[in-house]
Amino acid sequence: MNDKELVAHYAAQQVLDGMLVGLGTGSTANYFIAELARRVKDDALNIQVASSSVISTLKAQEQGLSIVSIEHLERLDLYVDGADEITPDLVLLKGRGSDLVREKLMARAAERFLVIADQSKLVSRIGEKFSIPIEVPPFAWRLVKRSLEALGGHGDLRPNANKDGFWITSHGSLVLDMTFPESMGNERLNEALNSTPGVVEHGIFHGLASVVYVADNGQVVEKRR
Ligand SMILES: O=C(CO)[C@H](O)[C@H](O)COP(=O)(O)O
Numbered sequence: 491m492n493d494k495e496l497v498a499h500y501a502a503q504q505v506l507d508g509m510l511v512g513l514g515t516g517s518t519a520n521y522f523i524a525e526l527a528r529r530v531k532d533d534a535l536n537i538q539v540a541s542s543s544v545i546s547t548l549k550a551q552e553q554g555l556s557i558v559s560i561e562h563l564e565r566l567d568l569y570v571d572g573a574d575e576i577t578p579d580l581v582l583l584k585g586r587g588s589d590l591v592r593e594k595l596m597a598r599a600a601e602r603f604l605v606i607a608d609q610s611k612l613v614s615r616i617g618e619k620f621s622i623p624i625e626v627p628p629f630a631w632r633l634v635k636r637s638l639e640a641l642g643g644h645g646d647l648r649p650n651a652n653k654d655g656f657w658i659t660s661h662g663s664l665v666l667d668m669t670f671p672e673s674m675g676n677e678r679l680n681e682a683l684n685s686t687p688g689v690v691e692h693g694i695f696h697g698l699a700s701v702v703y704v705a706d707n708g709q710v711v712e713k714r715r
Pocket of ligand 1: 518574585589593
């Protein structure tokens with residue numbers, strides 16, 4: 491079993507009978523979905539799930555989980571998802587996929603947000619390994635890009651997989667992948683992005699994670715704020 495699978499199985503043990511559980515997106519979240527489905531069958535666990543993406547909805551359906559549509563959600567007991575970067579104070583970077591809006595809504599709606607990752611995701615600051623994904627409506631991208639450049643940002647629209655057009659999120663947004671000066675700090679950058687008109691959502695998850703489970707060489711460590 492690899493570290494992503496190990497940490498996903500560890501998180502699946504936190505799910506209790508009767509819970510409404512949010513499913514994240516990505517390879518680590520996929521292991522969680524599979525283990526949850528196994529527990530539903532083998533441990534007769536009675537739960538409902540809601541999904542943060544089309545792909546996770548399909549995975550959950552394939553594996554026979556009972557799905558509540560996000561339109562009907564008012565809250566979640568638990569939301570379990572991966573991350574691209576995790577700082578020591580549990581600020582996250584997410585959104586290499588295309589479902590930032592749903593992911594952040596679900597992280598906020600959950601009583602507890604469990605983050606599952608292998609140790610490759612640990613960084614000292616947001617933006618250390620990846621640029622910050624910023625969702626923008628297609629009509630607004632140039633104006634938003636200029637606002638972000640005025641903050642010291644550099645970057646451009648994310649290309650699509652064939653590099654013959656641009657990446658479109660599941661909500662029809664474009665994605666600006668931007669880097670910012672290290673001196674801005676996670677908190678200031680988060681606030682600046684939150685208050686930039688035209689930004690639909692961005693990949694910094696500040697103050698949302700309840701706990702991070704990190705697997706490193708076959709061991710799971712719990713990190714809390
Ligand atoms: O934020 C995400 C998707 O928007 C993922 O959780 C993140 O990219 C981690 O993916 P993986 O588990 O495949 O390493």
